[in-house]
Amino acid sequence: MKELRFDGRTAIVTGAGGNPSLGRVYAMLLAARGANVVVNDIGSKHAPGAATAQGVVDEIVALGGKAVADTHSVATEAGANAIIQTALDAFGGVDILVNNAGIIFNTAFDEISSTDIQRTMDVNLMGPIWTSRAAWPHMKKAGYGRIVNIVSGSMYGFALQAAYAASKGGVYSLTRAMATEGKRLGIKVNSVAPGAFTRMVIGSQEEDCRTYQGTKAHMPAEVVSPAVAFLAHEDCPVNGECFDVMAGHVRRIYMAQTPGISVPDITIEKVAARWDEVMAGTSPDIFLVTDFDGFQRHDKPYKPS
Template identity: 40%
Template sequence: MSAVDGRAIVVTGAGRGLGAAFAADLAGAGAAVVVNDVDAAAADAVAAEIRTAGGCAVADPHTVADPEQAAAIVERCVAEFGAIDGLVNNAGLTYEAMPWEDDPVRARAVVEVNVLGVVYTGLAAIRHMRAAGRGSIVNVSSGAALGQRTIGVYAASKGAVASLTYSWALDLEDSGIRVNAICPKAYTRMVSGSARASRHTPPEHTPDRVAPLVRFLVSDRAAGITGQLVRCTGSELHIVGQPYFKAPILRRESWDVDSVERAFVEVFGAHLEPFGLEKRLPSRLRKWLGPARSA
């Protein structure tokens, strides 16, 4: 018997890519899976493939971006399988644009799916899990949350998912519900059309290589593990560090603009953080270090 055998699990955005791989892997290990995707035909196809392979799955076409429809996804799981033991919040959107060319309509859609979709589906699942005294949620964040060019809104949405994960883990630990997040790196349809895909995501980084991490986190084999952000590229697996308050901490009774400037000139200038996934140095440090050392 596997660690997820007989468990009822919802996977959102499971009509293709990472979600489809997660759903197939979980079902192959004995879980009953709700394959959710707004592309009803894609969800039906994935669920049918799972059943053909001997697994248990139903398709669901609701959108996570609407609170009532998100709740309906969870209720479908409870109605079909009698419970919801796990939730994989995978549904997501992305696009590339420079900030001065960005489209508010597209930005809003990304936030509604990537952030509110996680909130709405998570809240519905949490109510059932809390009543049962157990459950596991795996949210899909991204390394882009550290900062990445041309996808600022997407990066912000995934940073929000990480923060939500940490907060829910704190709130739900005493309820027997674990909440973790993953930062997957995989070549999927969502990224295959972007210039970034060819530069940063080799085709061998396939979704099925990330699936074992999700199965582990959603199962009791990960008992005691909560509030963690885990990055998996298929070949690499590591914990993503949480932001922290960095020393030195300067103290005075009150701060004005002049004293703040002195703090940066005299102290903080030597402690500025490289930023973004490419670890770019702030301009002040680049000027001090020179081109050879700041490259």
């Protein structure tokens, strides 16, 4: 089995500061396999612990890798353009973009502030749009590019995460659309829904709750990075796909529809009478999480009704 390397490639990983963090392990693995890496992070204070792009760069350089730090925000078009320019100035191009930067507010739908909704959309959804648009012309000119967008299982619909779920669901659809356009240009775009013990978990969960304990014990960030790196590699065989990656599992996520019914003279009553046929063939919704005992918001515990 040949070693998959990234020698001569330049990768940008957004939200790659902090430890533990998914962005950090993506950046470190790409660098370990020969990529020049732009480590982007604004130094978010949303989760506990310091998150600095330079700190991760120092780790990479200490191990013999090549990396530079960038502290611009993905939430604005100007910031995204500056991130890409950092790669151009430091390494002369951009071959790989991992859109990892994200924020979350675990708050009830009717209680989350308008400001926090907008912040979530600006970072989680508009961030990948702005950075991808900034990188796209350079990838198009080169006839080559790999973009990996980080989504979330929350897009299936998790309580207390309406804004976060909407933003990540938007990135899933964005990935599909970009992949369709990128196919003829040599640009492949895929997405990953990761699960791992990170600063986001630490910042949004109480230490004694099951989510915190389960991810800490069984879901290290390092076991997510190989799948992300493979999707960023020139040998990546897929385009427009999404994968659930956690605890050593890599599973394809895809849309599906049932055969349903076809009734030319359809009425409300006929829909009601044949509803079982509409639903026939639907698999159980394994992603519907209804037990949130112990799930914590930033301000107080969430109490299921």
